[in-house]
Amino acid sequence: MIKAIITDFSHVLLFARDKTYQGSINDLYAEKVTEHNFDFWSVFALNETLFDLYKAVGADIPVYIFTGRTVQNDPAILSKLQEAFADIFSAEDMNLSKKETSTYKMLCETIDLPPGSVLYIDDKQAHVDIAKEAGLQAFQHISNGVTIQKLDKLGIRN
Template identity: 35%
Template sequence: MIKTILFDFSRVILLPKDENYLGGLNDLHKKLKSALGYSLIDYLYLNEPLLKKLKNFKDKFNLCIFTTGTIQNEKPLREILDKIFLDIFTVSNIGPKTDPNSYLKIAGIINAPPEEILFIDDQLKNTKAAKEAGLQTIHFQSNDQLFKDLDLLDDGI
């Protein structure tokens, strides 16, 4: 039974306003941050439908984030995230998302067996590594697809 849901941040919870932008969101943020008048919300937005759904999941699952960068630490984002997620893990503290041992390390930190953790990421190479570590996984492609999968999970409680 799933007890913890572990989310990727960029392109799952945080999205680019320009749907054609294919680069990394942390890279974009770092590049623009020093520009005069830069505002994060001019280029990026939180996946509000997903966050709304997750607020309803807080009482049923432990919700955490595993991300490659640091953009989630920006004050306007962090204030929102801290109300929903128990913990935010980064590759700088845990290890690469492509290494199954990183997921085992997170499982140890949160004191949960890997099979009780669901990992959601938009990168197949990351979900593959999580699966190798024993986690259940969902490859994020859209909110519609994810909500169907999460509803099945919620119905199984």
């Protein structure tokens, strides 16, 4: 039984408004944040469908964000995320790597749950595979439809 969800942030919940942009969301943020009159929402778009779903699921089980770096700390989005998620973890802030099984085990220890009861969702299959090696249940976010279907099959979605 799933007792918590840990989701990636970039390319799952946050995207560049420029649909052709395929690079790192954090790199784009680092480039744009220094520009005069930077407007977060003119550069980035929140996946409102998945955000609302996670917020609803969060009424029953905790949902956490685990991201590589720190774009989520921008004041334009941070308070919205804090209202919807049990906690936000950054690999960079925790001095961890998403490429290590020990990272996912440590996250489970931090939220005080055994790995097998935690579902991890990421857009990168390599991270999904590493989370599975650490004992978590995991799948790759390909689209909202696929993610919602997989959550339904697991009996998680409201």
